[in-house]
Amino acid sequence: GYTYDGGDHYFKFQVDTIDNIYFPREGHTVEFRWDGVRKVLGAESNFDQFSLAGGFASSWGDGTLLGAVKLGYTPNDDAPIHDHYRLGGFMRMSGLRKAQLQGQQSAFLMAGYMQRIYRNPLFPVYGGVTLEAGNTWESFDDIQDLLFAGSLFLGSDTPLGPLYLAYGYAEGGQQSVYLVLRQQWFD
Numbered sequence: 001g002y003t004y005d006g007g008d009h010y011f012k013f014q015v016d017t018i019d020n021i022y023f024p025r026e027g028h029t030v031e032f033r034w035d036g037v038r039k040v041l042g043a044e045s046n047f048d049q050f051s052l053a054g055g056f057a058s059s060w061g062d063g064t065l066l067g068a069v070k071l072g073y074t075p076n077d078d079a080p081i082h083d084h085y086r087l088g089g090f091m092r093m094s095g096l097r098k099a100q101l102q103g104q105q106s107a108f109l110m111a112g113y114m115q116r117i118y119r120n121p122l123f124p125v126y127g128g129v130t131l132e133a134g135n136t137w138e139s140f141d142d143i144q145d146l147l148f149a150g151s152l153f154l155g156s157d158t159p160l161g162p163l164y165l166a167y168g169y170a171e172g173g174q175q176s177v178y179l180v181l182r183q184q185w186f187d
Contacts, residue, residue, distance in 0.1 A: 007041030010034060021184045022162035023114070023126060023155065024057035025064055029186050037083065047078045051085075055186040062116035068186055072106040077139045079104055087134050090178040091185065094132060094151035094168025097176070103136030105143055112185075114155075126155045147171045151178075 011034045018027035035049045055068035072085035085106035089098035092108065110132045118125035132149040153166035166178040 005042050005044050006037070007039070007043040008035050008037040009041065010036065018055070018057060018186060021186065022182065023124070023157060024066065024185055025059040026057055028054070028056040030054045037079075045078065045080060047074065047076065047080075047083070049074050049079060049083065053186070057185070062119070064114045064116075066110075066112040066114065066185060068108070068110040070106070070108045072136075073140070074104040075140075077104045085136055087136055090151060090153075090164065090166050090168060090176075090180050090183060091130055091132070093134050093147065093149045093170060094130060094166065094178075095149045095170030095174045095176050096168075101134070101136045101147075103138050105138075105140055106134065106136040107143075107146065108132070108134035109146075118156075123156050123158060126153075128153055128155070153178075 014031040016029040018024050018029050031053045033051045037043045037047050039046055050073045053070040057064055057066050084102040084104060086099035086102045087093045087106060087108055088096035088100035093101060110130055112128060112130040114126050114128035116124055117127045130151045133146040135147050137143050149168060149170040151166045151168040153164050155162060155164040161182045164180045164183050168176045168178060
């Protein structure tokens with residue numbers, strides 16, 4: 001197996017008014033984070049990472065419009081592989097395998113629409129679609145094209161927790177079917 005020693009400190013600033021992390025209807029979220037990994041704290045190397053993320057949900061009637069952006073930056077392109085940014089999986093470049101893309105730099109954008117199609121208070125059911133764009137790169141100088149993806153989904157707030165059944169398609173013809181428990185829109 002793969003082992004490593006870690007040691008870091010971080011600063012995080014977050015504002016979050018999202019009403020429900022699994023099936024959001026209203027609110028916004030913004031987060032800035034700096035991670036400083038240092039040998040003096042027990043890590044194998046010194047490096048810094050910065051991330052900026054944001055999202056919103058806005059509803060009218062039973063429909064909800066959602067959007068998200070997440071940017072990750074490693075200034076010296078020197079983070080070890082276990083600290084790379086990762087994209088892939090449902091609502092994180094749907095159609096790709098979970099964490100299929102990884103690198104020192106990352107960018108991700110998502111727009112989604114969710115419609116409540118069954119109003120039962122115990123088991124509401126939602127249907128929706130996402131359009132996604134993103135990629136990861138090994139170096140800041142390599143940043144260029146974004147890849148495109150999207151999904152169609154059904155979701156319900158079940159006694160086991162929020163459950164999604166989804167189909168994802170990514171540029172290049174990669175496809176996936178997902179059965180996901182507790183998927184968050186913004187993380």
